[in-house]
Amino acid sequence: xxxxxxxxxxxxxxxxxxxxxxxxxxxxxxxxxxxxxxxxxxxxxxxxxxxxxxxxxxxxxxxxxxxxxxxxxxxxxxxxxxxxxxxxxxxxxxxxxxxxxxxxxxxxxxxxxxxxxxxxxxxxxxxxxxxxxxxxxxxxxxxxxxxxxxxxxxxxxxxxxxxxxxxxxxxxxxxxxxxxxxxxxxxxxxxxxxxxxxxxxxxxxxxxxxxxxxxxxxxxxxxxxxxxxxxxxxxxxxxxxxxxxxxxx
Amino acid sequence: xxxxxxxxxxxxxxxxxxxxxxxxxxxxxxxxxxxxxxxxxxxxxxxxxxxxxxxxxxxxxxxxxxxxxxxxxxxxxxxxxxxxxxxxxxxxxxxxxxxxxxxxxxxxxxxxxxxxxxxxxxxxxxxxxxxxxxxxxxxxxxxxxxxxxxxxxxxxxxxxxxxxxxxxxxxxxxxxxxxxxxxxxxxxxxxxxxxxxxxxxxxxxxxxxxxxxxxxxxxxxxxxxxxxxxxxxxxxxxxxxxxxxxxxx
Numbered sequence: 001x002x003x004x005x006x007x008x009x010x011x012x013x014x015x016x017x018x019x020x021x022x023x024x025x026x027x028x029x030x031x032x033x034x035x036x037x038x039x040x041x042x043x044x045x046x047x048x049x050x051x052x053x054x055x056x057x058x059x060x061x062x063x064x065x066x067x068x069x070x071x072x073x074x075x076x077x078x079x080x081x082x083x084x085x086x087x088x089x090x091x092x093x094x095x096x097x098x099x100x101x102x103x104x105x106x107x108x109x110x111x112x113x114x115x116x117x118x119x120x121x122x123x124x125x126x127x128x129x130x131x132x133x134x135x136x137x138x139x140x141x142x143x144x145x146x147x148x149x150x151x152x153x154x155x156x157x158x159x160x161x162x163x164x165x166x167x168x169x170x171x172x173x174x175x176x177x178x179x180x181x182x183x184x185x186x187x188x189x190x191x192x193x194x195x196x197x198x199x200x201x202x203x204x205x206x207x208x209x210x211x212x213x214x215x216x217x218x219x220x221x222x223x224x225x226x227x228x229x230x231x232x233x234x235x236x237x238x239x240x241x242x243x244x245x246x247x248x249x
Numbered sequence: 250x251x252x253x254x255x256x257x258x259x260x261x262x263x264x265x266x267x268x269x270x271x272x273x274x275x276x277x278x279x280x281x282x283x284x285x286x287x288x289x290x291x292x293x294x295x296x297x298x299x300x301x302x303x304x305x306x307x308x309x310x311x312x313x314x315x316x317x318x319x320x321x322x323x324x325x326x327x328x329x330x331x332x333x334x335x336x337x338x339x340x341x342x343x344x345x346x347x348x349x350x351x352x353x354x355x356x357x358x359x360x361x362x363x364x365x366x367x368x369x370x371x372x373x374x375x376x377x378x379x380x381x382x383x384x385x386x387x388x389x390x391x392x393x394x395x396x397x398x399x400x401x402x403x404x405x406x407x408x409x410x411x412x413x414x415x416x417x418x419x420x421x422x423x424x425x426x427x428x429x430x431x432x433x434x435x436x437x438x439x440x441x442x443x444x445x446x447x448x449x450x451x452x453x454x455x456x457x458x459x460x461x462x463x464x465x466x467x468x469x470x471x472x473x474x475x476x477x478x479x480x481x482x483x484x485x486x487x488x489x490x491x492x493x494x495x496x497x498x
Contacts, residue, residue, distance in 0.1 A: 018262035087368035100496050110366050110455045112359030119336035131375050206359045247349050
């Protein structure tokens, strides 16, 4: 059996009771996917709590080693731990696809995701448009800007996930994200993201969070502390949302 | 302290280890919000597993009794269990707002939500537009139709959450949802949702799930079994998404 297990957003205790039972069975081999996100605790702390050795799976390990893992899962229990929910990245979905095609049994154990943890800001989840991300290596990419624009035209909020490279301990900050969007605005001048645009900067959602709402100019000066950060550009606000945002100013 | 605790989508073991510890402390008073969603297990089963009495909170209880709960949370630990993630409904956000305004400490424990559990279908989470819902009591409401239309114009997928009334044991099915959308199409004739529109019907995501992809005409004939159901109208498909959907046909 192949288990894809979301382990939530913060620490070793965000795992579900069900998932912990699966991991703790003596016969289960446990892997931790380490490149799409990051917990606040180390592999060693997880090993201590779950009383199991945990192998790390980097990008290469999961992309090139996936067929091997799925083969193994025919005869034994393989659990892959994934920060956040279990199937947030295309890579994880490919595992399911391959398992289904090869007739290998699989089980998904869901958990919290930043996509709904943002609800603590008070912005309604049903008023978000498309979610997008801002990459490190391609600051000229206009996709995030265009997604904000499309969402704004429908009055919808935009969640921007910020790039990360855990292997290099590199995590994009709210400040960097605002800088990149401002640069694109400077070129395109469509008034989609100006210094006056309302922003909600978030850090460490699901854990020791920090949330600040204000203009782009103000929010970019805030020190949000350690990773992970994300940025929300609200659309049209309902008065309840406005009241709630006031509490984060 | 006020704890708002997401307990996930399926049974008593989807709760996180952290949340279970909070509930099991002798001094914590535990409530279960019962009107925005539904687990597959009863209150009694939760009480047995958590070894704690659990009071039910219906709509009235949470909307009219919230101030009282927040007052209580000044002096004792109050835990409100919410199916799915902790802050999926406006009502739950209002609790946080009131707690913040009154200076009552609160903690959110996140968990799985249908909004990301849909990723098992293989449709990319980052290619969804606005999520919408189909109500029981207002089949003429054109909002869901218009949301699909807006999302389609951007090539995006639409997740439609289906109405429920747990107190009356009434849960909208995929079949009913397709019927309502077809009726609206019949009036508006904008070819947004025809008998040939590709649909992905889902039931019991996060648990004993069933997923079927196909035309609206085909999917509406499928028996998806017990609640909860939801419906996805995919936008433009990437070939990886197409391949994955083929596995659910």
